[in-house]
Amino acid sequence: MSDIAIARAASPQPIQRIASELGLPEEAIEPYGRLKAKISSRFIESLPPQPESKLILVTAISPTPAGEGKTTTTVGLGDGLRRIGKKTAICLREPSLGPCFGMKGGAAGGGHAQVIPMEDINLHFTGDFHAITSAHNLLAAMVDNHVHWGNELQIDPRRIVWRRVLDMNDRSLRQITTGLGGPSNGFVNETGFDITVASEVMAILCLAENLTDLETRLGNIIVGYRVDKTPVYCRDLKAHGAMAALLKDAVQPNLVQTLEHTPALIHGGPFANIAHGCNSVIATKTAMKLADYVVTEAGFGADLGAEKFFNIKCRSAGLIPNAAVVVATVRALKMHGGVAKSELNEPNLTALEAGCANLTRHIRNMRRFGIPVIVAINEFAGDDPEEYKVISRAAETNGARSIRCTHWADGSAGTEHLARAVVDLIDNEATEGFAPLYDGSFPLLEKLTLVAQEIYGAKDVRLSGPARTQLKAILEMGYEDLPVCVAKTPYSFSTDPKALGAPSGHTLDVRELRLAAGAGFVVALAGTIMTMPGLPRRPAAERISINEMGEIDGLS
């Protein structure tokens, strides 16, 4: 049965019922149709914190074309915890609309570990990303408009850094010239569009504590520089109030359910390379006020996703994670051990053993943050039981239990063991307690070096000439205290996407440092990062249509 067939066969409960399981009264939610709701900010703010609530991060080995199943495991673990009687909520990122029409279909889990309504979540959902697109582009229009009407703030038109965004895969918009056609169309400028998930407004929405904090952070966005290189802020243009007004509903977290009716908060979805790749702080904190166990995930493998979750999100929001679950599959670890994708169906214990180096590096990395780790082996049909033993041994040697899961095929029945093991881990494993990898007060370059050496196994960091100039400017503007956000390939610990397994001794080459003053981090770009995807030769859009039942076909 396909994902979509399973999703359609589900019997979802009215969203009010899901809300009431979390103790949310009728007036605390705003329904969007029958199966989606926004949780009222005002109600959330009225609730006391619940310090006993446990936060579990689901992360993964370095991704490969074989697939790992991080989102399905997040959903499966949530369902498993609820199955064993725990009051649970799941926190996920909202998928981006653009890519649904490109290579893949949707992104809402799979098999018997999905969040629903799948079509809505993958398309417009509750409109959050559209609101972000509007707010972002309003600022862009106001920047150009300011220059057009006399440029009182003396923005250097050559140094405008605020581009535009669309939630669409559209390569033609990557680099464009605007303002053609004469004086009434403004000044000519070189600029471009990024996909909405790459917007700094997205990162801001996901790190903001509330609407007021959001407005302040929006005001702190740097839109460009003057000839003397002093920054011009969004607040100088008085754009932040209107942007916050556009985001008034978007800051409220969305509530949906899994196939098994576990409450799921799906809210925000920043890029995991040039941003921090986690769902919103507001959603996570809301979930922790409402549930005893909160399961969440972060983008890419643990070197990028978990590192940013800990060093950026948890630091900024004062969150204390209680455990990390590292998802691994036999097939992916075999690829890390050098097996080609076409040969993954053959057992290969030697390659698997070699590939486990990737897993064990991630396990050790997680423990550096002072939290207990467990490995979830996401079973695929065709795996050899002997192969599971190899992974278990590798995990145990590094101080982590491993649990086999079959949530894709079995739903929560396939994650009950994992759920019990996670609860046991949190209750019984003594750890030194969570701490980010570095102090905010460390010099920026030292923070970057710490991440490179401790997490990636690199020997050093090398800044390009432009990056050194950018570092100097960032320090002069007084942003030394910000955390770093590394944008590098997710496929390897190094910057070479082909270096699988656990490479070490490499150099992290940083070609550009980019200040996200509103979001509150400094992006270090190592390698070329695409911020506007293109469509493939045969876009998924060609196969999407409405069937006679009024349902959307082809979106999965």
Add this chain to the structure above:
Amino acid sequence: MSDIAIARAASPQPIQRIASELGLPEEAIEPYGRLKAKISSRFIESLPPQPESKLILVTAISPTPAGEGKTTTTVGLGDGLRRIGKKTAICLREPSLGPCFGMKGGAAGGGHAQVIPMEDINLHFTGDFHAITSAHNLLAAMVDNHVHWGNELQIDPRRIVWRRVLDMNDRSLRQITTGLGGPSNGFVNETGFDITVASEVMAILCLAENLTDLETRLGNIIVGYRVDKTPVYCRDLKAHGAMAALLKDAVQPNLVQTLEHTPALIHGGPFANIAHGCNSVIATKTAMKLADYVVTEAGFGADLGAEKFFNIKCRSAGLIPNAAVVVATVRALKMHGGVAKSELNEPNLTALEAGCANLTRHIRNMRRFGIPVIVAINEFAGDDPEEYKVISRAAETNGARSIRCTHWADGSAGTEHLARAVVDLIDNEATEGFAPLYDGSFPLLEKLTLVAQEIYGAKDVRLSGPARTQLKAILEMGYEDLPVCVAKTPYSFSTDPKALGAPSGHTLDVRELRLAAGAGFVVALAGTIMTMPGLPRRPAAERISINEMGEIDGLS
């Protein structure tokens, strides 16, 4: 009291209650928050037509800076009809987001004749315009992507006519160059963005009968031409299915309420110049299945708005309007009689009498369509009662009653007389019955000439050289049967915006004919029509913010 203060002081009813007044059961609506809902297409389709339902068009004299109050009168008349015990629904267009941040604030009526929730309606509402933006831009991305991957359909890149859209006032995007930066970014192209309300997808959504018809019309969009000038359609790119999927919720009409709890369907909002300027056919037909009296409006004055409502919307949808209400004000008619805006506070019966030529031309025009007409005099503080008499005489001489209204100050108490008069008019005035101005089978140029001569009082139509070539191409492609949609200044019956009153004997100069094959009309552009507005020196956005109560200030 300001509009927003009045709106905030209102006690709105839960949207379920408004729905139930229309006989809509709980399962027929999808709530979006507490005060908005979408009405289920499936439920609507299950209802039988209600042939006795009356459709009333509110239109106006040619607009002037003095203001007429067409939307407030539409709301006021709806409230008035409900006050005298009629089962009533109002149908309005959705306002565009972009202009809210430019000159004006919102557009949801005013005074005691408003629709609520005002902030939501003016901003994202239920996301319809965002869905249209996405669908439109998906097609643009697919066109460029097709060319990038080998151009199997042999689209001439110089003849791509499908631009992009954003719901934003952004002059810099009017004319742009895309695809810069090398081969991986596609081919270089000259193009631009229009505002979303100018999208053909918007016009299509507003003329479609249902989702299936929508998908067919989307498929009929012409995106460009080959070197041999044969058209390439959206369906050739297989984009229409995915676009329809994106519009699946957007085709369902939105239900809100007036300050007095009259049900209001607000759905769609195409430009009134390059498109037909009315709310969706689906909303109007839905309202007519649910209510006995349906009050709707059309963009600009009656020469543009009502003409297109009759010749394009009613023809296409098989709607039979029962009456037209022409809104006039003393101040605006004085401007039509030559009084400057600064001197409108002085009574001036002579100028008023001269200006009434504008009103009487519109009255006669409405009668040409075979439906009874009534004039609504929208009172302003400072009007002289003698002035009302001048208007009444002018109306009566042309066979129309006139009724004074004070809905802005008094709500439905100020339109009770108008409501009774409209009911009486529909029940008792014998007319020849509604008929569009021309047959679809008439030659295109003859249709255009009929509108110019019969409605605008022009002596003839002159096509520019390019327009003649375009006419030839349109005929060769077999689109002779389409109605015409004239894009000209709304301020005058002529193409000279300064020629107020009732000019005649002029020439309608058409510089371009543009085929909207999906929407199903041929746009005749007379004069320069701006399809992407800019922001003013001090955009309204600068004054918009969130106050301590979490409400949006500055949006009105």
